[in-house]
Amino acid sequence: MTDRSAAQYAPADGAREIAVRASHVSMDFGGGVLAVDDASFELEKGRFLTILGPSGSGKTTLLRMIAGFQKQTAGEITINGKAVGAAPPHRRSIGMVFQRLALFPHMTAAENVAFPLKMRRFDPRTIPDRVNGFLELVKLGGYGNRRINELSGGQQQRVAIARALVFEPDLLLLDEPLAALDVKLREEMQLEFRRIQHELGVTTINVTHDQREALVVSDDIIVMDGGRIQQHAKPVELYRAPTNPFVAGFLGLSSFVEGKATADGDLQSGDLKVLGVSAGDVTEGVPVIAAIRAEQIRLARSAPALGACEMQLDATVIDTIFEGERQMYIVEAASLPGTTFRVYHHDPEGFGLFDIGDPVAIGWNRRDLKIFRHAAE
């Protein structure tokens, strides 16, 4: 393990230690479209990375290449400084939790957890203690002798986590293991993943299509679409400063306005100048698309009641949707025909304040509307 000793000699001034590095990784299944298209990223040791994207975005393919189940057609993946190349999965030190868990049905919970230790030639005398320790860690102490089909869905999740972590792998991979759970259990398990990951400090890559899960559990998030990495950032940064319209639309609830860029970086739609800030390469006259989040639009009965909003528009309520902790309004601005805005309205007293057809005023601050160059097509 020359890489580890090299790391020990690294300067102690907090130099970053890279656990996983993907450089220009592509996967071509044939058919003219790359499943993963030139993906490059670095992941620091001990951090929790989520690859977020819709189905078909290439996120699972990228994970499977890291796991070694599939070999990339271009590029290189490095784990702890060592290029894994064509190393088969069992020669990589990677624990994985599968979407359908893939627990061995003919073994007990403890036998499942002991399996990687047996396969990786751990000292047989240490195996029972280690297995019990990890069952304790996932709060399944005393359940070791249960068969898999005698455990609840949540308990099976925990066995799968223990099995993936018991041999202290360099890297933990999570392939949407929470996707099939109901909301309550899913949220509980998200926090469990976070707790266990913090406790062990294991570098983790999680794959999901659930933006909430990504925001809750991750230190870093990569958003993928169409096989390409769209943005790689910390959750707060990703949410607040999306660098392209896809990310703006995929995280949170955004409304979009199309138009042309003005000289001072705003958006011109017909006669209306829409105030916002441009993100990235936007020059005067290029077609642009702007995004604003539902919680960043203010809504009032008339413009004076909006307070100090830099951008103010008259609008009409088209639909009103009760979402429990808030009301969502869909409104259409008079000066932007055909453009609808979705607005969250958190008002403990006055749910249902407005009705369909009511005239309202909406407003926002310039920094909250992000203007992106419109994609070439």
Add this chain to the structure above:
Amino acid sequence: MTAVSQRFLFWTIVWFCILILSVPTIIVVGASFTTANMISFPPEGFTFRWYEKIALARDLQQAFIRSLFVSTVCLIVSVPIGTLAGLALARFRIRFANLVQVYLLLPFTIPLIGSGIGMMLIFGEWRILGSLWPIGVALAVINLPFIIWSVSSAAGALDSDLELAASSCGAGRFETFWYVTLPGVMPGVITGGLLMFVLAMSEFLVSLLLTDARTVTLPVQIYNNIRSIITPDLAAVSSVFVVIALFAVWLLDRLVGLEIFLKSK
């Protein structure tokens, strides 16, 4: 239709099928207890005489032992081959997979008499006709589709992620097969194996062509006896077959559970 008449129709059909399927068995088993010297049903009186007779008949005894041997050979040959072939068919994208499937169906589509004559010629050429073990091999060949289907349906029901999970646990290809895949398809292997054994015990036509006076198996021996006169001892022998089949089903239930057997497609 009302629910009541629907249920009535349903159970009528069910009982009709059960009756039709079990009548021959009931008659044979019943007839084996008759006191008459000719086979008769309903039996006249009740006696274990014919069971005593077959237990003491040397030719039947020896034929029975030969049949056990032949079935065991069939099992030894067909289980490894059928298991691997069944897994391969279910797991890998094989070139000409359809052709292979059809080829595996061939033993069913070719009349047994054809297969039997073919094997008789081949075994004669190899000068192994007259030994007992080639009969076991022959029965393994003609019945192989049963175990292949049994295993491949079990393999098809297996989550393919299990093997990936095993390899991410550190298991190499062989360890993955031994600790994960094989236990996963074991219900199919056991089902197929028992089926092969029972089919080999009772196979007649091909056995008839491949046996001679020294290697005659039980079904062939029964046939030889029928040619002279149908006596109740033959019914008793048949009843023994029924008991063997019931035993196989019981064993299956104990080993894998009948519900798995019934579920396998």
